[in-house]
Amino acid sequence: MLVSLNWLKQYVDIDGIAAEELAEKITRSGIEVDAVIDRSKGMTNVVVGHVVSKEKHPDADKLNVCQVEVGEGDIRQIICGAPNVAAGQKVIVALPGARLPGGVKIKKAKMRGQESNGMICSLQELGVEGRVVPKKYAEGIYVLPEDTVPGSDALELIGLRDTVLELGLTPNRSDALSMLGVAYEVAAILSKEVKLPEIAYNTISEKAEDYIKVRVEAKENPLYAAKVVKNVKIAESPLWLQQYLMAAGVRPHNNVVDITNYILMEYGQPLHAFDYDALKTNEILVRLASEGETIVTLDDQERTLKAHNLVITNGQEPVAIAGVMGGANSEVTTDTTTVVIEAAYFDGFSVRRTSKELGLRSDSSARFEKGVDPNRVLIAGERAAQLLAELAGGEVLEGTVAVDDLDKSPARVVVSPDFINNRLGMKISLEEMLSILNRLQFDVEAANGLLIIDAPTRRQDIKIEEDIVEEIARLYGYDEIPMTLPEGNEQIGGLTPYQEKRRIARNVMEGAGLLQAVTYSLTSDELAQKFTLKAEDTTRLLMPMSEERSTLRQSLLPHLVEAASYNIARKADSVALYEIGSVFLGKTEEELPFEEEHLALIVSGKWVDHAWQGEKLSVDFFIAKGIIESLFEKLGLTDRVSFEKASVDGLHPGQTAAILLDGEKVGLIGGLHPTERKRYDLKETFVAELNLNAVLAAQVEELVYVSVPRFPAITRDIALELDRSKPAGEIIEIIRNAGTKLLKEVKVFDVYEGDKMEAGKKSVAFSLTYFDPERTLTDEEVVSAHNKVLKALTEAGAELR
Template sequence: MFVSLNWLKNYVDIDQLSPEDLAERITKSGIEVEGLEHFASPANNVVVGYVESCEKHPNADKLNLCQVNVGDETLQIICGAPNIAQGQKVAVAKPGAILPGNFKIKKAKLRGVESNGMICSLQELGVEEKFVPKEFASGIFVFPEDAEIGADVNELLNLDDIIIELGLTPNRSDALSMLGVAYEVAAILDVPIRLPQANYHSNDEEIEKQVSVKVDAVEQNPYYGAFLLKNVKVGSSPLWLRNYLMAAGIRPINNVVDITNYVLLEYGQPLHAFDFDKFGSNEVVVRMANEGEKLVTLDDQERTLTNEHLVITNGKEPVALAGVMGGADSEVSEQTTTVLLEAAYFDGQTVRKASKDFDLRSEASNRFEKGVDPNRVKQAGERACQLLQQYAGATVLNGVAEYDQLDYSEKTVTIWTSTINDRLGTNISDADIADILRKLNFNHNQDGETFTVYAPTRRQDIVIFEDMLEEVARIYGYDNLPFTLPSGGAQAGGLTKQQALKRHVKRFLEGAGLSETVTYSLTSKERATELVSPEVAEAMVSSVSLAMPMSEEHSTLRLSILPEMLSSVAYNLARKQANVAYYELGSIFISKEEKVTKQPEEKVRLAGALTGEWLTHPWQQEKKTVDFFVVKGIIEALFETLNLDVTFVQAKVEGMHPGRTAQLFVADQAIGFVGQVHPQLQKDYDLKETFVFDIDFDYILSIHANEPSFAKIPRYPSVTRDIALVVDESVQAGALQATIAQAGGELVKDIQVFDVYQGEHLAEGKKSIAFSLFYQDPERTLTDKEVESSYQAILDAVANDHNAELRG
């Protein structure tokens, strides 16, 4: 809402404060002021001039040579505007004037003829073009005849006005009117308010004999009032009214339209003027539209209606879409002489539905949607009649044809000083409360500390105690609330074990060299199904898509963090950032239904992607790029810190390199995978060799229960034995290791692979894997015999299970 301070001054005195201070006060106690701007920049030395003569410039076809009386002198001015004419009153910038943009007016010679000033357009005086009335849009501005020659234009054109923009929250629709703003400012500044009077003389023709009103949808339209005005002369509005409309951001059209707009802004009540001669009957019937009924609206669009849309009809066909837009057929034009003026209360939700369905948001629909003040509906019609009588020469018929089932009652809210203080933490007195209610102009009865407040109908937002609590608090001033801390018993805040574990995992991975990402949960439908971990693929039925996505790219809930993460990797590669190591902890969304009827299951996953160089030390000729074992090493170390045994099993996962992928298991539960992205998919994503992992973190959270206990530090020496085994190349190290652990018995504390060899000195299809075995007994020194017997048992077992031979 744009509020002209010059306009506002008609209702409340605000001159005691600078506009900035006023804005600050309104922001702190009422409604946020989002902007404060000059309507135009005030001009100096620009006055009203009378064009005494206007002749063609002797040396230029498109220029005119004018003699302009500016009161104390007559200036010869050359003007190029097409609409300049003798007898006009115009805005003259005299030599020495400075116009917006620091444009200095000087005496000059144009094509050999002297010009002493400039005749101005509104744009040249700093008015935004979109607000300039169309008749003056491409030429100079012409004052009404009664403008005083030599008068300063600043005041006449309202150039010195300041506009504040209010950021209205949905509850404060009362401030969608100048009167609402005036009440607000009056309360904040504690100044009286002056309300406009709607006085007009009606003739003795009874409207009821000319027009009837019938409403067939009381819920949607509890009040409909029709005024009839004859002998209307459509023309320009008075200057002051046009100025106010422009200041409020509305372009003046003609007096009838301008007056309905002016009243809309002043009272917050939308009105509609029909050309009664084109109305098509003398009965107004308001009803729900018939399915498929058509109406051509003012913007010349044909609208197809449904039975959820409320229409004004002439008893036969729709003439207006209630509260949203009038029909083209009955539009007021230059030729209009009889106006049927509608002042009605339309239900907000009904108007909202229509304005949404037809994408027609207007000043009118906005106000109806938020709820207008019942007590101002008819008043606004009367105010418009007064202005039309005054400025369009209208004869107003006696009375109003109306249908009235509107609820005008004020809501009562009871408040108690003690409860207010309990809720605010303040020490406000009964007298303070009474004073605040007086400032707000709220009627009330006081009985000690109990106040019965009658919330005025303009404030539809005040219904319950808390609404009044807010009114009291804001007028009392939030700055005046003390700072306290909760008096309730001290609670022990803190992270849950699972939250703490999440942080542990993050810090571990960061220490291991990974950077955390945050990627989008919404991905494309295609990507949503890529790189889905086997256990997720098994659990889900279908991916979940938005009903109305903004774009295909972000239309479907992710089933893996990886696709969006890989897009981020590609983003970096495209910017010459070749080394990327990422991890992310985030939710995926598993639906077990073909068609979604309930929320999908949300599972926290731990994913990562690594590409490029890992460890490089160029001057020592060391260069390590990321490979499977870099990523596996990080995962192994992570699980070690979690005290969980994880096993890696060769596996095929869709989208992954078939020979370089392992599925992860913890206690026989599949919990994810690690490996290289399939070269084809790498290409699709514009990636180089990239390794990823994706782990069911919720499962880890659910089984993690590590409570470290003390174990004695061994005092007895350990014994190391190395063993190199020759096996078929298809035998996996993990399988050998498992056999060794099994056969070696309790004394084998650790088994490490220290060499893998294939080639010379070994038969074709054979490889050698060497292990270091660490033997230890915490209670005593081991004997050679014990170690030897375990060693022999291992040799027998691997020979038996894997056909392994000791390498000679």
């Protein structure tokens, strides 16, 4: 809801309070103000101009040379390209030195050799959204009324010296979907009075009932009223009305339509105007539609109706969809002279269902869905008649034709002050409670220790005692509610060790640049056991939604592969995802699927792509392995983890390894098989999956910190000739077993399989680090330890190069 403060001032005195302060007070009382919008946007030096003359630019087909009076006797030459500029118009002019939205500064300039001393402005150039600019001026400059004075402040004239509050309303506060509803709220906050519009107009001797009859067949419509206004002159609305509507986010059309929209925003009561002559009959019949019946709505779309849709008809055919939108066959046009104003109360459920089925939402349907004030329906119709008489020269026929079976009685709530104070945990006096309820204009009586409250019908959300508690609390001030500690045994919340480790796992994945994915636990029979670490009996649903969602998964990877494929197909050239979720293996003693938490990841495309530095790096096996190793390092399990070659259906046979923790298989890692990549239209893609339950349950010794070593380490590099099928991990294990306690680290730093090697052979280079934290090692000690390693390697069949 957009609330113009200039408009709000018509109903409640807010002079002397800054917009930001008012917004803060409204927010603290329970309705959040999402934004405070200055409509002037810091603009200066924008005045009214009078186009004295217009001539074609001598050197440009689409430009005009205009002589514009911007003050008494002050005529400026301005070049304008708007298609609708004409001599005699009153327009908006930004003079040299003016500042417009977007940091635009107006200067004197020459355009194709002709001097231009300012700019004739459209509303869009003044920061008004294009969707609310009248269609007549959507493609050109805005033309002001003829009686405006050249040189006067244009921003004041068109209502841009205004501030708008954007309210973020919750569904229960439908009363604040109107200016009067907001006025009641602000008046309660500021302890002010609400000034309601005075409704008074003259009627002619003819009676409305002689022109129109109203019948209601549908129970979904307990109140329908019609007023008739003759001799209406269709024209543009006055400037003040257009500006109020634009500030509220509504596009002006003509005076009749604008009046109904104005009252919609003022009272929160939707109205509709029919062209009386276009109705073709003197009857309005409210009924349910026939199955398959059609109507062309005001947006020129043909709508097919269902038997439960409520429609307004002329007794023969639909002329409006009740509460949603009018029909094109009864639309008010420039030829309209007699108008029928509809003021009705439609059932919110019926309107919502119709609106949803037709995919047609409007400001009217939004208000009927949430509930309008039953006591404002007829008043809104009277207000429309008044404005049609004032602004459209209409003659109002005497009386209102109505069918009224609507219960307009207020909701009664009885609550004790003790109940309120107990719920709030504080002591508010009875006098303060009565004061708050009176400020809210609730009818209240204190009797026998109870508050007997009749909530106004505009507040459809007040039904039970707790609603009154909320009203008292928010107007008293949420900040005034004291803070208290809960009674009872002290229980300090926290994460379990497992939860802490799982959070570490998430942080490692996200720190590595992976995004979290959440996929279905249900999959197809074909994919249920694909990539699984441990195949068990699958669990199939008795009545699945589809075959693709029929079986509980035993691996996270199939759906992650599908997620990567989905993103790649939508022009995401690189994908890095992880998921932590349950897989379902076999059954427990209770005959339920056994849940086991797993972690899986997938990387595809580029890992590094720095175009500026010319640096690119595609994902490979070692990037995926590095992420897994980072997780084990963070969990303190590095020395207990190893990798060994494995074979898994769907993974590349030369790029797949099992992940072992203390010699037990807890996961797998590998590249997607080319066949699988082709099936999912993926580039080089690598995946990994861990049994997170097993990994996080592993006991870790308490972390012990040691002093930073003062003694140097010594490294020795060796290159070994091995069979190509020999895993480097086995050689590292031999080196570690043969090394003395001085050997602290072993790393592979090079692998060579080129033409310098024998067929079936490869060269693997290792770096060995020797170190003693207590002293500096001698060469003799290092040589002795290193020789033991070389001997063990020779015995194992490795050849030193």
